[in-house]
Amino acid sequence: MKHHSTDGLVRSMARVHDETLAGFADRPGARRLAEAVTALDPSDVVDAGPSARRDPERQRRRFSLPGPGVRLAAVGALAVAAVAGAGVLGGGEEEPPGPPSPAVSLSSVAEAAHVLDRAAAAAEKGHFRTPRPHQWIYTRMRLTTSANAGGAAWGGPYKTDTWDSWRRVDGRQNAALKDGRVRLGHETVDSAAAARYDPLPSDPDALLRKISAGGGGDELTYEILATILRESVHSPAQEAAIFRAIKRIPGVTLVEGEVDADGRPAIALGLLVDGWLHQEVLLDPSTYAYLGERAVTIKDRTFESEGEPRRTLRAGTVQRIMVRVAIGIVDKPGQTP
Numbered sequence: 001m002k003h004h005s006t007d008g009l010v011r012s013m014a015r016v017h018d019e020t021l022a023g024f025a026d027r028p029g030a031r032r033l034a035e036a037v038t039a040l041d042p043s044d045v046v047d048a049g050p051s052a053r054r055d056p057e058r059q060r061r062r063f064s065l066p067g068p069g070v071r072l073a074a075v076g077a078l079a080v081a082a083v084a085g086a087g088v089l090g091g092g093e094e095e096p097p098g099p100p101s102p103a104v105s106l107s108s109v110a111e112a113a114h115v116l117d118r119a120a121a122a123a124e125k126g127h128f129r130t131p132r133p134h135q136w137i138y139t140r141m142r143l144t145t146s147a148n149a150g151g152a153a154w155g156g157p158y159k160t161d162t163w164d165s166w167r168r169v170d171g172r173q174n175a176a177l178k179d180g181r182v183r184l185g186h187e188t189v190d191s192a193a194a195a196r197y198d199p200l201p202s203d204p205d206a207l208l209r210k211i212s213a214g215g216g217g218d219e220l221t222y223e224i225l226a227t228i229l230r231e232s233v234h235s236p237a238q239e240a241a242i243f244r245a246i247k248r249i250p251g252v253t254l255v256e257g258e259v260d261a262d263g264r265p266a267i268a269l270g271l272l273v274d275g276w277l278h279q280e281v282l283l284d285p286s287t288y289a290y291l292g293e294r295a296v297t298i299k300d301r302t303f304e305s306e307g308e309p310r311r312t313l314r315a316g317t318v319q320r321i322m323v324r325v326a327i328g329i330v331d332k333p334g335q336t337p
Contacts, residue, residue: 103316104278104296105256112254112269116247119288123239130235131329133170137233138336139191139327140164142262145320152303153319154311162325166333167231171195175333182334193224194231202237204244211245222249222271226281229290230324243288246281255280261291262323268294276301277319292323 131137144160146153166175166182174191175184201207211224229242246252246269255268261282270280276299282291297317304310328337 104298106272106278106298107254107256109251109253112252113247115254115267115269115283115288116243116252119283120240120243120247122288123243124236126236126239128233128235129329131169131233133168135169136166136175136330136333136335137169137231137327138164138166138330139231140325140336141322142325143320143322144262152313153317154313155317164336165191166330167191167195169329171198184333190227191231194228197224197228198232200228200232200234200238200241202235202241204241204248207241207245208248218249218251219271219273222246222252223279225249226279226293229281230293230322233327233329253278258285259294261294262321264291264323266291270294272298275299282321282323290324292321294321295319 140162142160142162144158145151147157147159148154164177168174173184175182177183197210201210207225208221212221225242225246229239234242249271252269252271255270255278258265259268259280259282260266265285266282267285267288268280268282270278272278276297278296278298280294280296282294283289284291296319297313297315300312300315302310302312326337330337
């Protein structure tokens with residue numbers, strides 16, 4: 001397959017490092033990469049309801065977790081495609097390009113560790129009421145990413161999509177808005193990944209052992225922890241364990257100064273991927289609560305392929321920002337907190 005100039009970019013953003021995926025950044029190849037990221041292992045399938053159970057092939061196509069060679073949570077143009085069947089609101093409306101982003105400066109690992117200690121301490125003081133197994137976890141997510149077909153954000157224009165989903169606390173059913181109606185049997189890849197690690201240990205070392213048992217290294221472990229933080233509600237001890245587990249991952253660094261999380265100030269910390277892409281978790285600067293995630297280029301990166309012009313992705317360019325608008329426990333799908 002012909003190489004495309006942004007293959008390396010898409011592989012890095014989608015947590016995929018496989019040269020056999022050459023060309024998947026090209027249109028409509030990004031969708032095929034999304035399918036690869038969401039390819040199911042039948043042993044990992046989450047119960048998607050009666051309609052999916054009647055069609056095993058449909059279930060395999062839509063609800064499995066990535067295998068060891070594929071990283072979780074395709075991002076950028078792939079992130080919405082990874083919402084398997086969930087209704088996307090907002091129509092992917094385009095936004096004009098904003099002003100050039102300043103270069104991002106990373107602080108030390110020690111300063112990131114200090115922030116994570118504060119986040120863990122704040123989490124331990126939180127109030128929590130254990131949900132019943134048949135209640136539902138509701139989330140509303142908003143993703144801003146490139147409006148370009150290839151998936152790379154070169155500085156604009158951007159588009160924003162929003163979606164609502166529900167996951168039963170016991171992990172046995174899922175639902176999402178589709179065409180204005182709540183439909184059972186729809187699950188996002190990320191929610192399925194979060195449910196896979198239930199029950200969540202409250203000891204950070206035990207949590208790391210559970211997550212890293214399948215291999216994949218520090219980058220995948222970090223990505224899973226961010227996913228669990230985003231997609232689930234936790235007891236104070238469990239949430240503190242997530243922050244302390246992130247602290248134990250080598251190379252997690254803090255971004256100097258506050259960043260913008262869809263109009264809200266945020267602290268950003270994360271892991272550098274391939275030496276140029278910083279995958280970040282965004283926290284509230286006052287409460288240290290999870291706000292969202294961001295991927296931003298740290299260094300200029302030039303992409304080229306045969307027959308196409310070279311393009312340079314400039315340092316400071318935000319590739320995507322995902323904000324959790326709401327999360328809570330409800331009694332049935334369709335309800336909001």
